Amino acid sequence: MTEDVSGYKIVHRDEPTMYFFGVTTSRSTIMRVFPVWAEILGLDRAQLIGVDIPLHAEAEQYRKAVAQIKYDPLSLGALVTTHKIDVLEAAGDMFDELDKYARLCGDLSCISKRDNRLIGHAKDPIAAGSSLQHIFKPGYWDRTGGHVLCIGAGGSAISITYYLMARPEPGDRPKRIIVVNRSQPRLDKLRSIVAGLPPTIEVMYILNEDPVRNDKIMADLPAGSMVINATGMGKDRPGSPITDDGVFPMRGIAWELNYRGELDFMHQAMAQERQRNLTIHDGWQYFLYGWSDHIAEVFHKEIAEDLFDQLAEVAEVIRPSSDSR
Ligand SMILES: NC(=O)c1ccc[n+]([C@@H]2O[C@H](COP(=O)([O-])OP(=O)(O)OC[C@H]3O[C@@H](n4cnc5c(N)ncnc54)[C@H](OP(=O)(O)O)[C@@H]3O)[C@@H](O)[C@H]2O)c1
CATH class of the missing domain: 3.40.50.10860 (Leucine Dehydrogenase, chain A, domain 1)
Incomplete structure (x- = not known):
């Protein structure tokens, strides 16, 4: 009816x-x-x-x-x-x-x-937070000095940034989070949310849609860094935000937020898994x-x-x- x-x-x-x-x-x-x-x-x-x-x-x-x-x-x-x-x-x-x-x-x-x-x-900060707890042991960021590169500044990126910034133990927070987005409004929104939080982590905002530039940003990350595909590319839309030539950080962590679709980003990480000693997670948890x-x-x-x-x-x-x- x-x-x-x-x-x-x-x-x-x-x-x-x-x-x-x-x-x-x-x-x-x-x-x-x-x-x-x-x-x-x-x-x-x-x-x-x-x-x-x-x-x-x-x-x-x-x-x-x-x-x-x-x-x-x-x-x-x-x-x-x-x-x-x-x-x-x-x-x-x-x-x-x-x-x-x-x-x-x-x-x-x-x-x-x-x-x-x-x-x-x-509820995403809770689910994203539980997933990050599943991925990292306490004190990970302190031990490795790694940073986070999050490509995509949508709802999930906000949750991940919020969760990491709110970790009470400094060793459970990376020193820097770099967020890349293809359009400015999402970056501005994230910036305004971060501005309302205690400044526990340096957050950098980069307006970019060029995968070659993302490769360069990724190449500059310290060992142990985490690279997140939060763009929906490889599921909602074809492709990956990095190229096949992009090099993941040594002993880094690749997190593809999706668990289904072509998952190109995850496959790019898998191709370097041994050589770069990577840990790879999809979005199943x-x-x-x-x-x-x-x-x-x-x-x-x-x-x-x-x-x-x-x-x-x-x-x-x-x-x-x-x-x-
Ligand atoms: N496994 C799970 O349970 C789970 C949970 C949550 C999310 N996810 C997945 O994670 C993905 C992201 O979720 P979301 O909620 O954050 O989505 P969203 O709010 O749509 O955010 C995606 C962001 O990525 C940006 N983007 C798209 N292509 C880009 C590129 N090439 N370079 C830079 N930025 C780009 C978009 O920019 P514009 O604003 O310009 O469009 C948008 O801000 C989705 O595919 C979703 O299905 C999975």
């Missing part, structure tokens, strides 16, 4: 429904993982519906997607990927409440409802932490560590092999 509410065509769902706002949602492994997790979590008849939205879409498209959750009782919330900044900019006024991270970071990754109030959360946390929020569930381990174990069986990611 559909109904016009405040100028939006709202579909009244028959089952508790969570949405997934992304770009190519049907290809995400969560579509196969969700029904299995829903059973383990006892989410009776729960559905996950993908909403594909083109990159930087018109504001009305974001508002329509948010209105569906706001006005339909059984539409319980959403996980937002890729459009985290755009959703908040286009539809921020439709929310009754924004959590601390959403206000601070200017993006939102999770939409939920409590007592009929529409709430926007930025990020995926697990992010989705479990968002599902817990939307369906008002607690997911303790042993339950998370169980969810991770069943997801691993469904996870695409490296050939078909």
Whole structure:
């Protein structure tokens, strides 16, 4: 059944429904993982519906997607990927409440409802932070003197920067984070967020889309540095932000935020894995932490560590092999 509410065509769902706002949602492994997790979590008849939205879409498209959750009782919330900044900019006024991270970071990754109030959360600093904890042992940056090069200054880059800057132990923070983005507004946004935080890390902002220049920036990094592909290239769009000639830092860490798609950046790192003594991570842990946390929020569930381990174990069986990611 559909109904016009405040100028939006709202579909009244028959089952508790969570949405997934992304770009190519049907290809995400969560579509196969969700029904299995829903059973383990006892989410009776729960559905996950993908909403594909083109990159930087018109504001009305974001508002329509948010209105569906706001006005339909059984539409319980959403996980937002890729459009985290755009959703908040286009539809921020439709929310009754924004959590601390959403206000601070200017993006939102999770939409939920409590007592009929529409709430926007930025949960990415938690998922990105859990992933970084999984990657690094305490004191890593102090021991190695490495820096972070993050290519892409979108929602994930904001979360990663925020998380690292907020580490209480100086040894758990790199001395410098270099953020590269192809357009100026995202760099300005990050700069304004960083300006509101204690200056625990030097952050450099570089406007650039030329992969050859990224190679040069990467070549200047000290040993042990981390290079992050936070552009979506190799999944949302073809290619990589570096060229095949780009040389990773010795004993460095390459982190591709995605776990599916062509993953060109990750393959470029894999080609140098031995020669440069690299450690390579994809976005699988990020995926697990992010989705479990968002599902817990939307369906008002607690997911303790042993339950998370169980969810991770069943997801691993469904996870695409490296050939078909
Ligand atoms: N594994 C997981 O669970 C997980 C979790 C979060 C994110 N991700 C993935 O990580 C990627 C980034 O996510 P996000 O939320 O940060 O997306 P986002 O907000 O769209 O940010 C991407 C940023 O990269 C910039 N960019 C694109 N191509 C570039 C290039 N060649 N050089 C420099 N900058 C470039 C974009 O600039 P413009 O502003 O000019 O477009 C944008 O600011 C996405 O593909 C997402 O799917 C995965």
